[in-house]
Amino acid sequence: MKAILFDLDDTLFSTTEFAKKARANAIDAMIEVGINATHQEIHDELMEVIREFGSNYSEHFNKLLHRLPPHQRKEVNPAVVVAAGVCAYHDTKFEHLKAFPDVAPFLTALSQARMRTAVITHGWTTKQAEKLVRLGLVPLFGPRDVYISDQVGIAKPNPKLYQYVLRELGLLPSETMYVGDNLAHDIAPPRAIGMHTAWIKRAAKPDQDVEAANPEFIVNDFRELAAILRERFGVPLSEF
Amino acid sequence: MKAILFDLDDTLFSTTEFAKKARANAIDAMIEVGINATHQEIHDELMEVIREFGSNYSEHFNKLLHRLPPHQRKEVNPAVVVAAGVCAYHDTKFEHLKAFPDVAPFLTALSQARMRTAVITHGWTTKQAEKLVRLGLVPLFGPRDVYISDQVGIAKPNPKLYQYVLRELGLLPSETMYVGDNLAHDIAPPRAIGMHTAWIKRAAKPDQDVEAANPEFIVNDFRELAAILRERFGVPLSEF
Incomplete structure (x- = not known):
């Protein structure tokens, strides 16, 4: 990973x-x-x-x-x-506007474990960029590792959006995991191109079709995701 | 007046x-x-x-x-x-963003003296309306008495902008006074159609051509303007 x-x-x-x-x-x-x-x-x-x-x-x-x-x-x-x-x-x-409290600790632990991170978000360029700034997330990702569908020119759920970002990062699908709340937009397309996927449920809308999207992992927060990354993928993540 | x-x-x-x-x-x-x-x-x-x-x-x-x-x-x-x-x-x-401290007291005194007030501003509709809201000026004028050049479709220094507003208010030029900092935009055009004019200097750019625009009154703040309205036009303005 x-x-x-x-x-x-x-x-x-x-x-x-x-x-x-x-x-x-x-x-x-x-x-x-x-x-x-x-x-x-x-x-x-x-x-x-x-x-x-x-x-x-x-x-x-x-x-x-x-x-x-x-x-x-x-x-x-x-x-x-x-x-x-x-x-x-x-x-x-x-x-x-505040990020969930486990976001900064998780991203810091990922960075210490030399894991690459990026945002792939659906929406209008100005609006999404402003959210990242207002949430204080820019220093946690680096200003280049932000991909906005409107800016890229490819919108979710088109799997080409994920392929575009992998090409930019120079990575294979199997070397990456995508994490999101929307099964149809965030899980099914990356799964279709061979990425690992984690469905995060804490703010996810109910009554989504879990069987159709078939997420590889289901977590309630980033502590649960960190445990999976440690145990299943051997990522040396510190506790947070 | x-x-x-x-x-x-x-x-x-x-x-x-x-x-x-x-x-x-x-x-x-x-x-x-x-x-x-x-x-x-x-x-x-x-x-x-x-x-x-x-x-x-x-x-x-x-x-x-x-x-x-x-x-x-x-x-x-x-x-x-x-x-x-x-x-x-x-x-x-x-x-x-704050209005000058004598703005609210002056507008309140004008309202108590049953004087009609309005804003005629040059600029983009959204930007100027947002300034009025952020400055807290909307309750002092009433939301209808705001005229923005972009919205009206006539830009300063075209005197038609002032004529349009007078028509909307149902007033003659001689019954009104326009107050502004920019001689070419705020003084010369209303003067040309017979309105009274006051040049307010406190934030005005220097080296404007005073002779060309020929303002009827020159004031440094709204206390000086209130004195003129009392003494020269008999407006019963309370002290502030």
């Missing part, structure tokens, strides 16, 4: 939890600057926008505002409402 | 000072994640980018990175460097 490669969202930090709190604060901020609707009404409309346009879309609040009936938004400059929502969303998110 | 209309940047807060500090911190952050150049080298290149592409351009750090010689940037993922710079820039700016 020469390298451990990581998914980012819900693998190195919990996306889902913070997004919920950030959305609630954004809605309150939009009401405060003059949107004439209840929290629930705005929430329902916003969730519809996210479903229809995807969670990586960058104009959620603009679309939301446009969809509200005119009497609920006529007393405001829409740009000010959107800015109030965006500022509250970002402030909340950045305030609460 | 029925309304006092305000410029935003360097009239209600000091842009220049904070932008300088924010830029310096952004440069340090980019060096920290792996740019192999001195602070001075990056600073000089960045100032060239700003001169060539304008201060309102949104891709300064991307362009900067692209312009550095390859050996100074080869060890890094460019998206991570840009994110490090952008995060440091925003954090510094938002931490230091």
